[in-house]
Amino acid sequence: MVLLNIHDLKELMFQYTEHLIRLAYYVKDLQAAEDIVQEVFIKFYHNQNNYEERGELKAFLTKMTINKSKDYLKSWAYRKVQLQNKLFSPAGKRNTDELVRKDEQAIIGEAILELSLKQREVLIYFYFNEMTISEIAHILSIPESTVKTRLRRSKELLRNRLKGIEWEALLNE
CATH class of the missing domain: 1.10.1740 (Rna Polymerase Sigma Factor; Chain: A)
Structure with a gap:
């Protein structure tokens, strides 16, 4: 080399x-x-x-x-940052629509973070990084069928966690 x-x-x-x-x-x-x-x-x-x-x-x-x-x-550093963000988040003046959108994103983000690491990572790779199932399987060194199963279960869990929430963006359409 x-x-x-x-x-x-x-x-x-x-x-x-x-x-x-x-x-x-x-x-x-x-x-x-x-x-x-x-x-x-x-x-x-x-x-x-x-x-x-x-x-x-x-x-x-x-x-x-x-x-x-x-x-x-x-790490402790991550938990410390999360705690500080919850305690000291600045409340600035913003457009109401922007606040609603940010709030809904935060709700979804928190729900994703509540999932186990195995469930969370496949969702993030698939939806946020736009990776294919085979790419995810390669990166995680697991079979594609396992990725598909984790993705399906993660979506079900996320759907159940977010059930009952009235989405402002959907109400205005």
């Missing part, structure tokens, strides 16, 4: 950063997602001798990003 120099690393970062940030964004914090991706590149650069060129580099970096994101969601 040929070791990367700084110039090569910059090219990799230019090529994959946007994809990896979108992937890491399921932590629901852009700055945290950017930090996760930065840590992935740093770790890859320092441990690049562990990378064996058997597969695609994008898949390798994707897997590293997913693992870092999962670690972040389990």
Whole structure:
């Protein structure tokens, strides 16, 4: 394996950063997602001798990003940020429609975060990252049938959690 120099690393970062940030964004914090991706590149650069060129580099970096994101969601730092956001969220003057939309997004986001990690990640990859079932199966190293099952169960659980809520956007149509 040929070791990367700084110039090569910059090219990799230019090529994959946007994809990896979108992937890491399921932590629901852009700055945290950017930090996760930065840590992935740093770790890859320092441990690049562990990378064996058997597969695609994008898949390798994707897997590293997913693992870092999962670690972040389990960390105290994440729980602390969530608590601070609930306690100290700024109440600015906004358009009522925008407030309703944000509120509905928050309700859906909270419902998704209440799901187990296995259920949550397939929903996020499928709907927010627009990945195919086969791509999700490859990233998670599970069969496609398992991805389909988790996706179906996740949607059912999410539907049940959101049942009974009157959606303002639907009422105005």
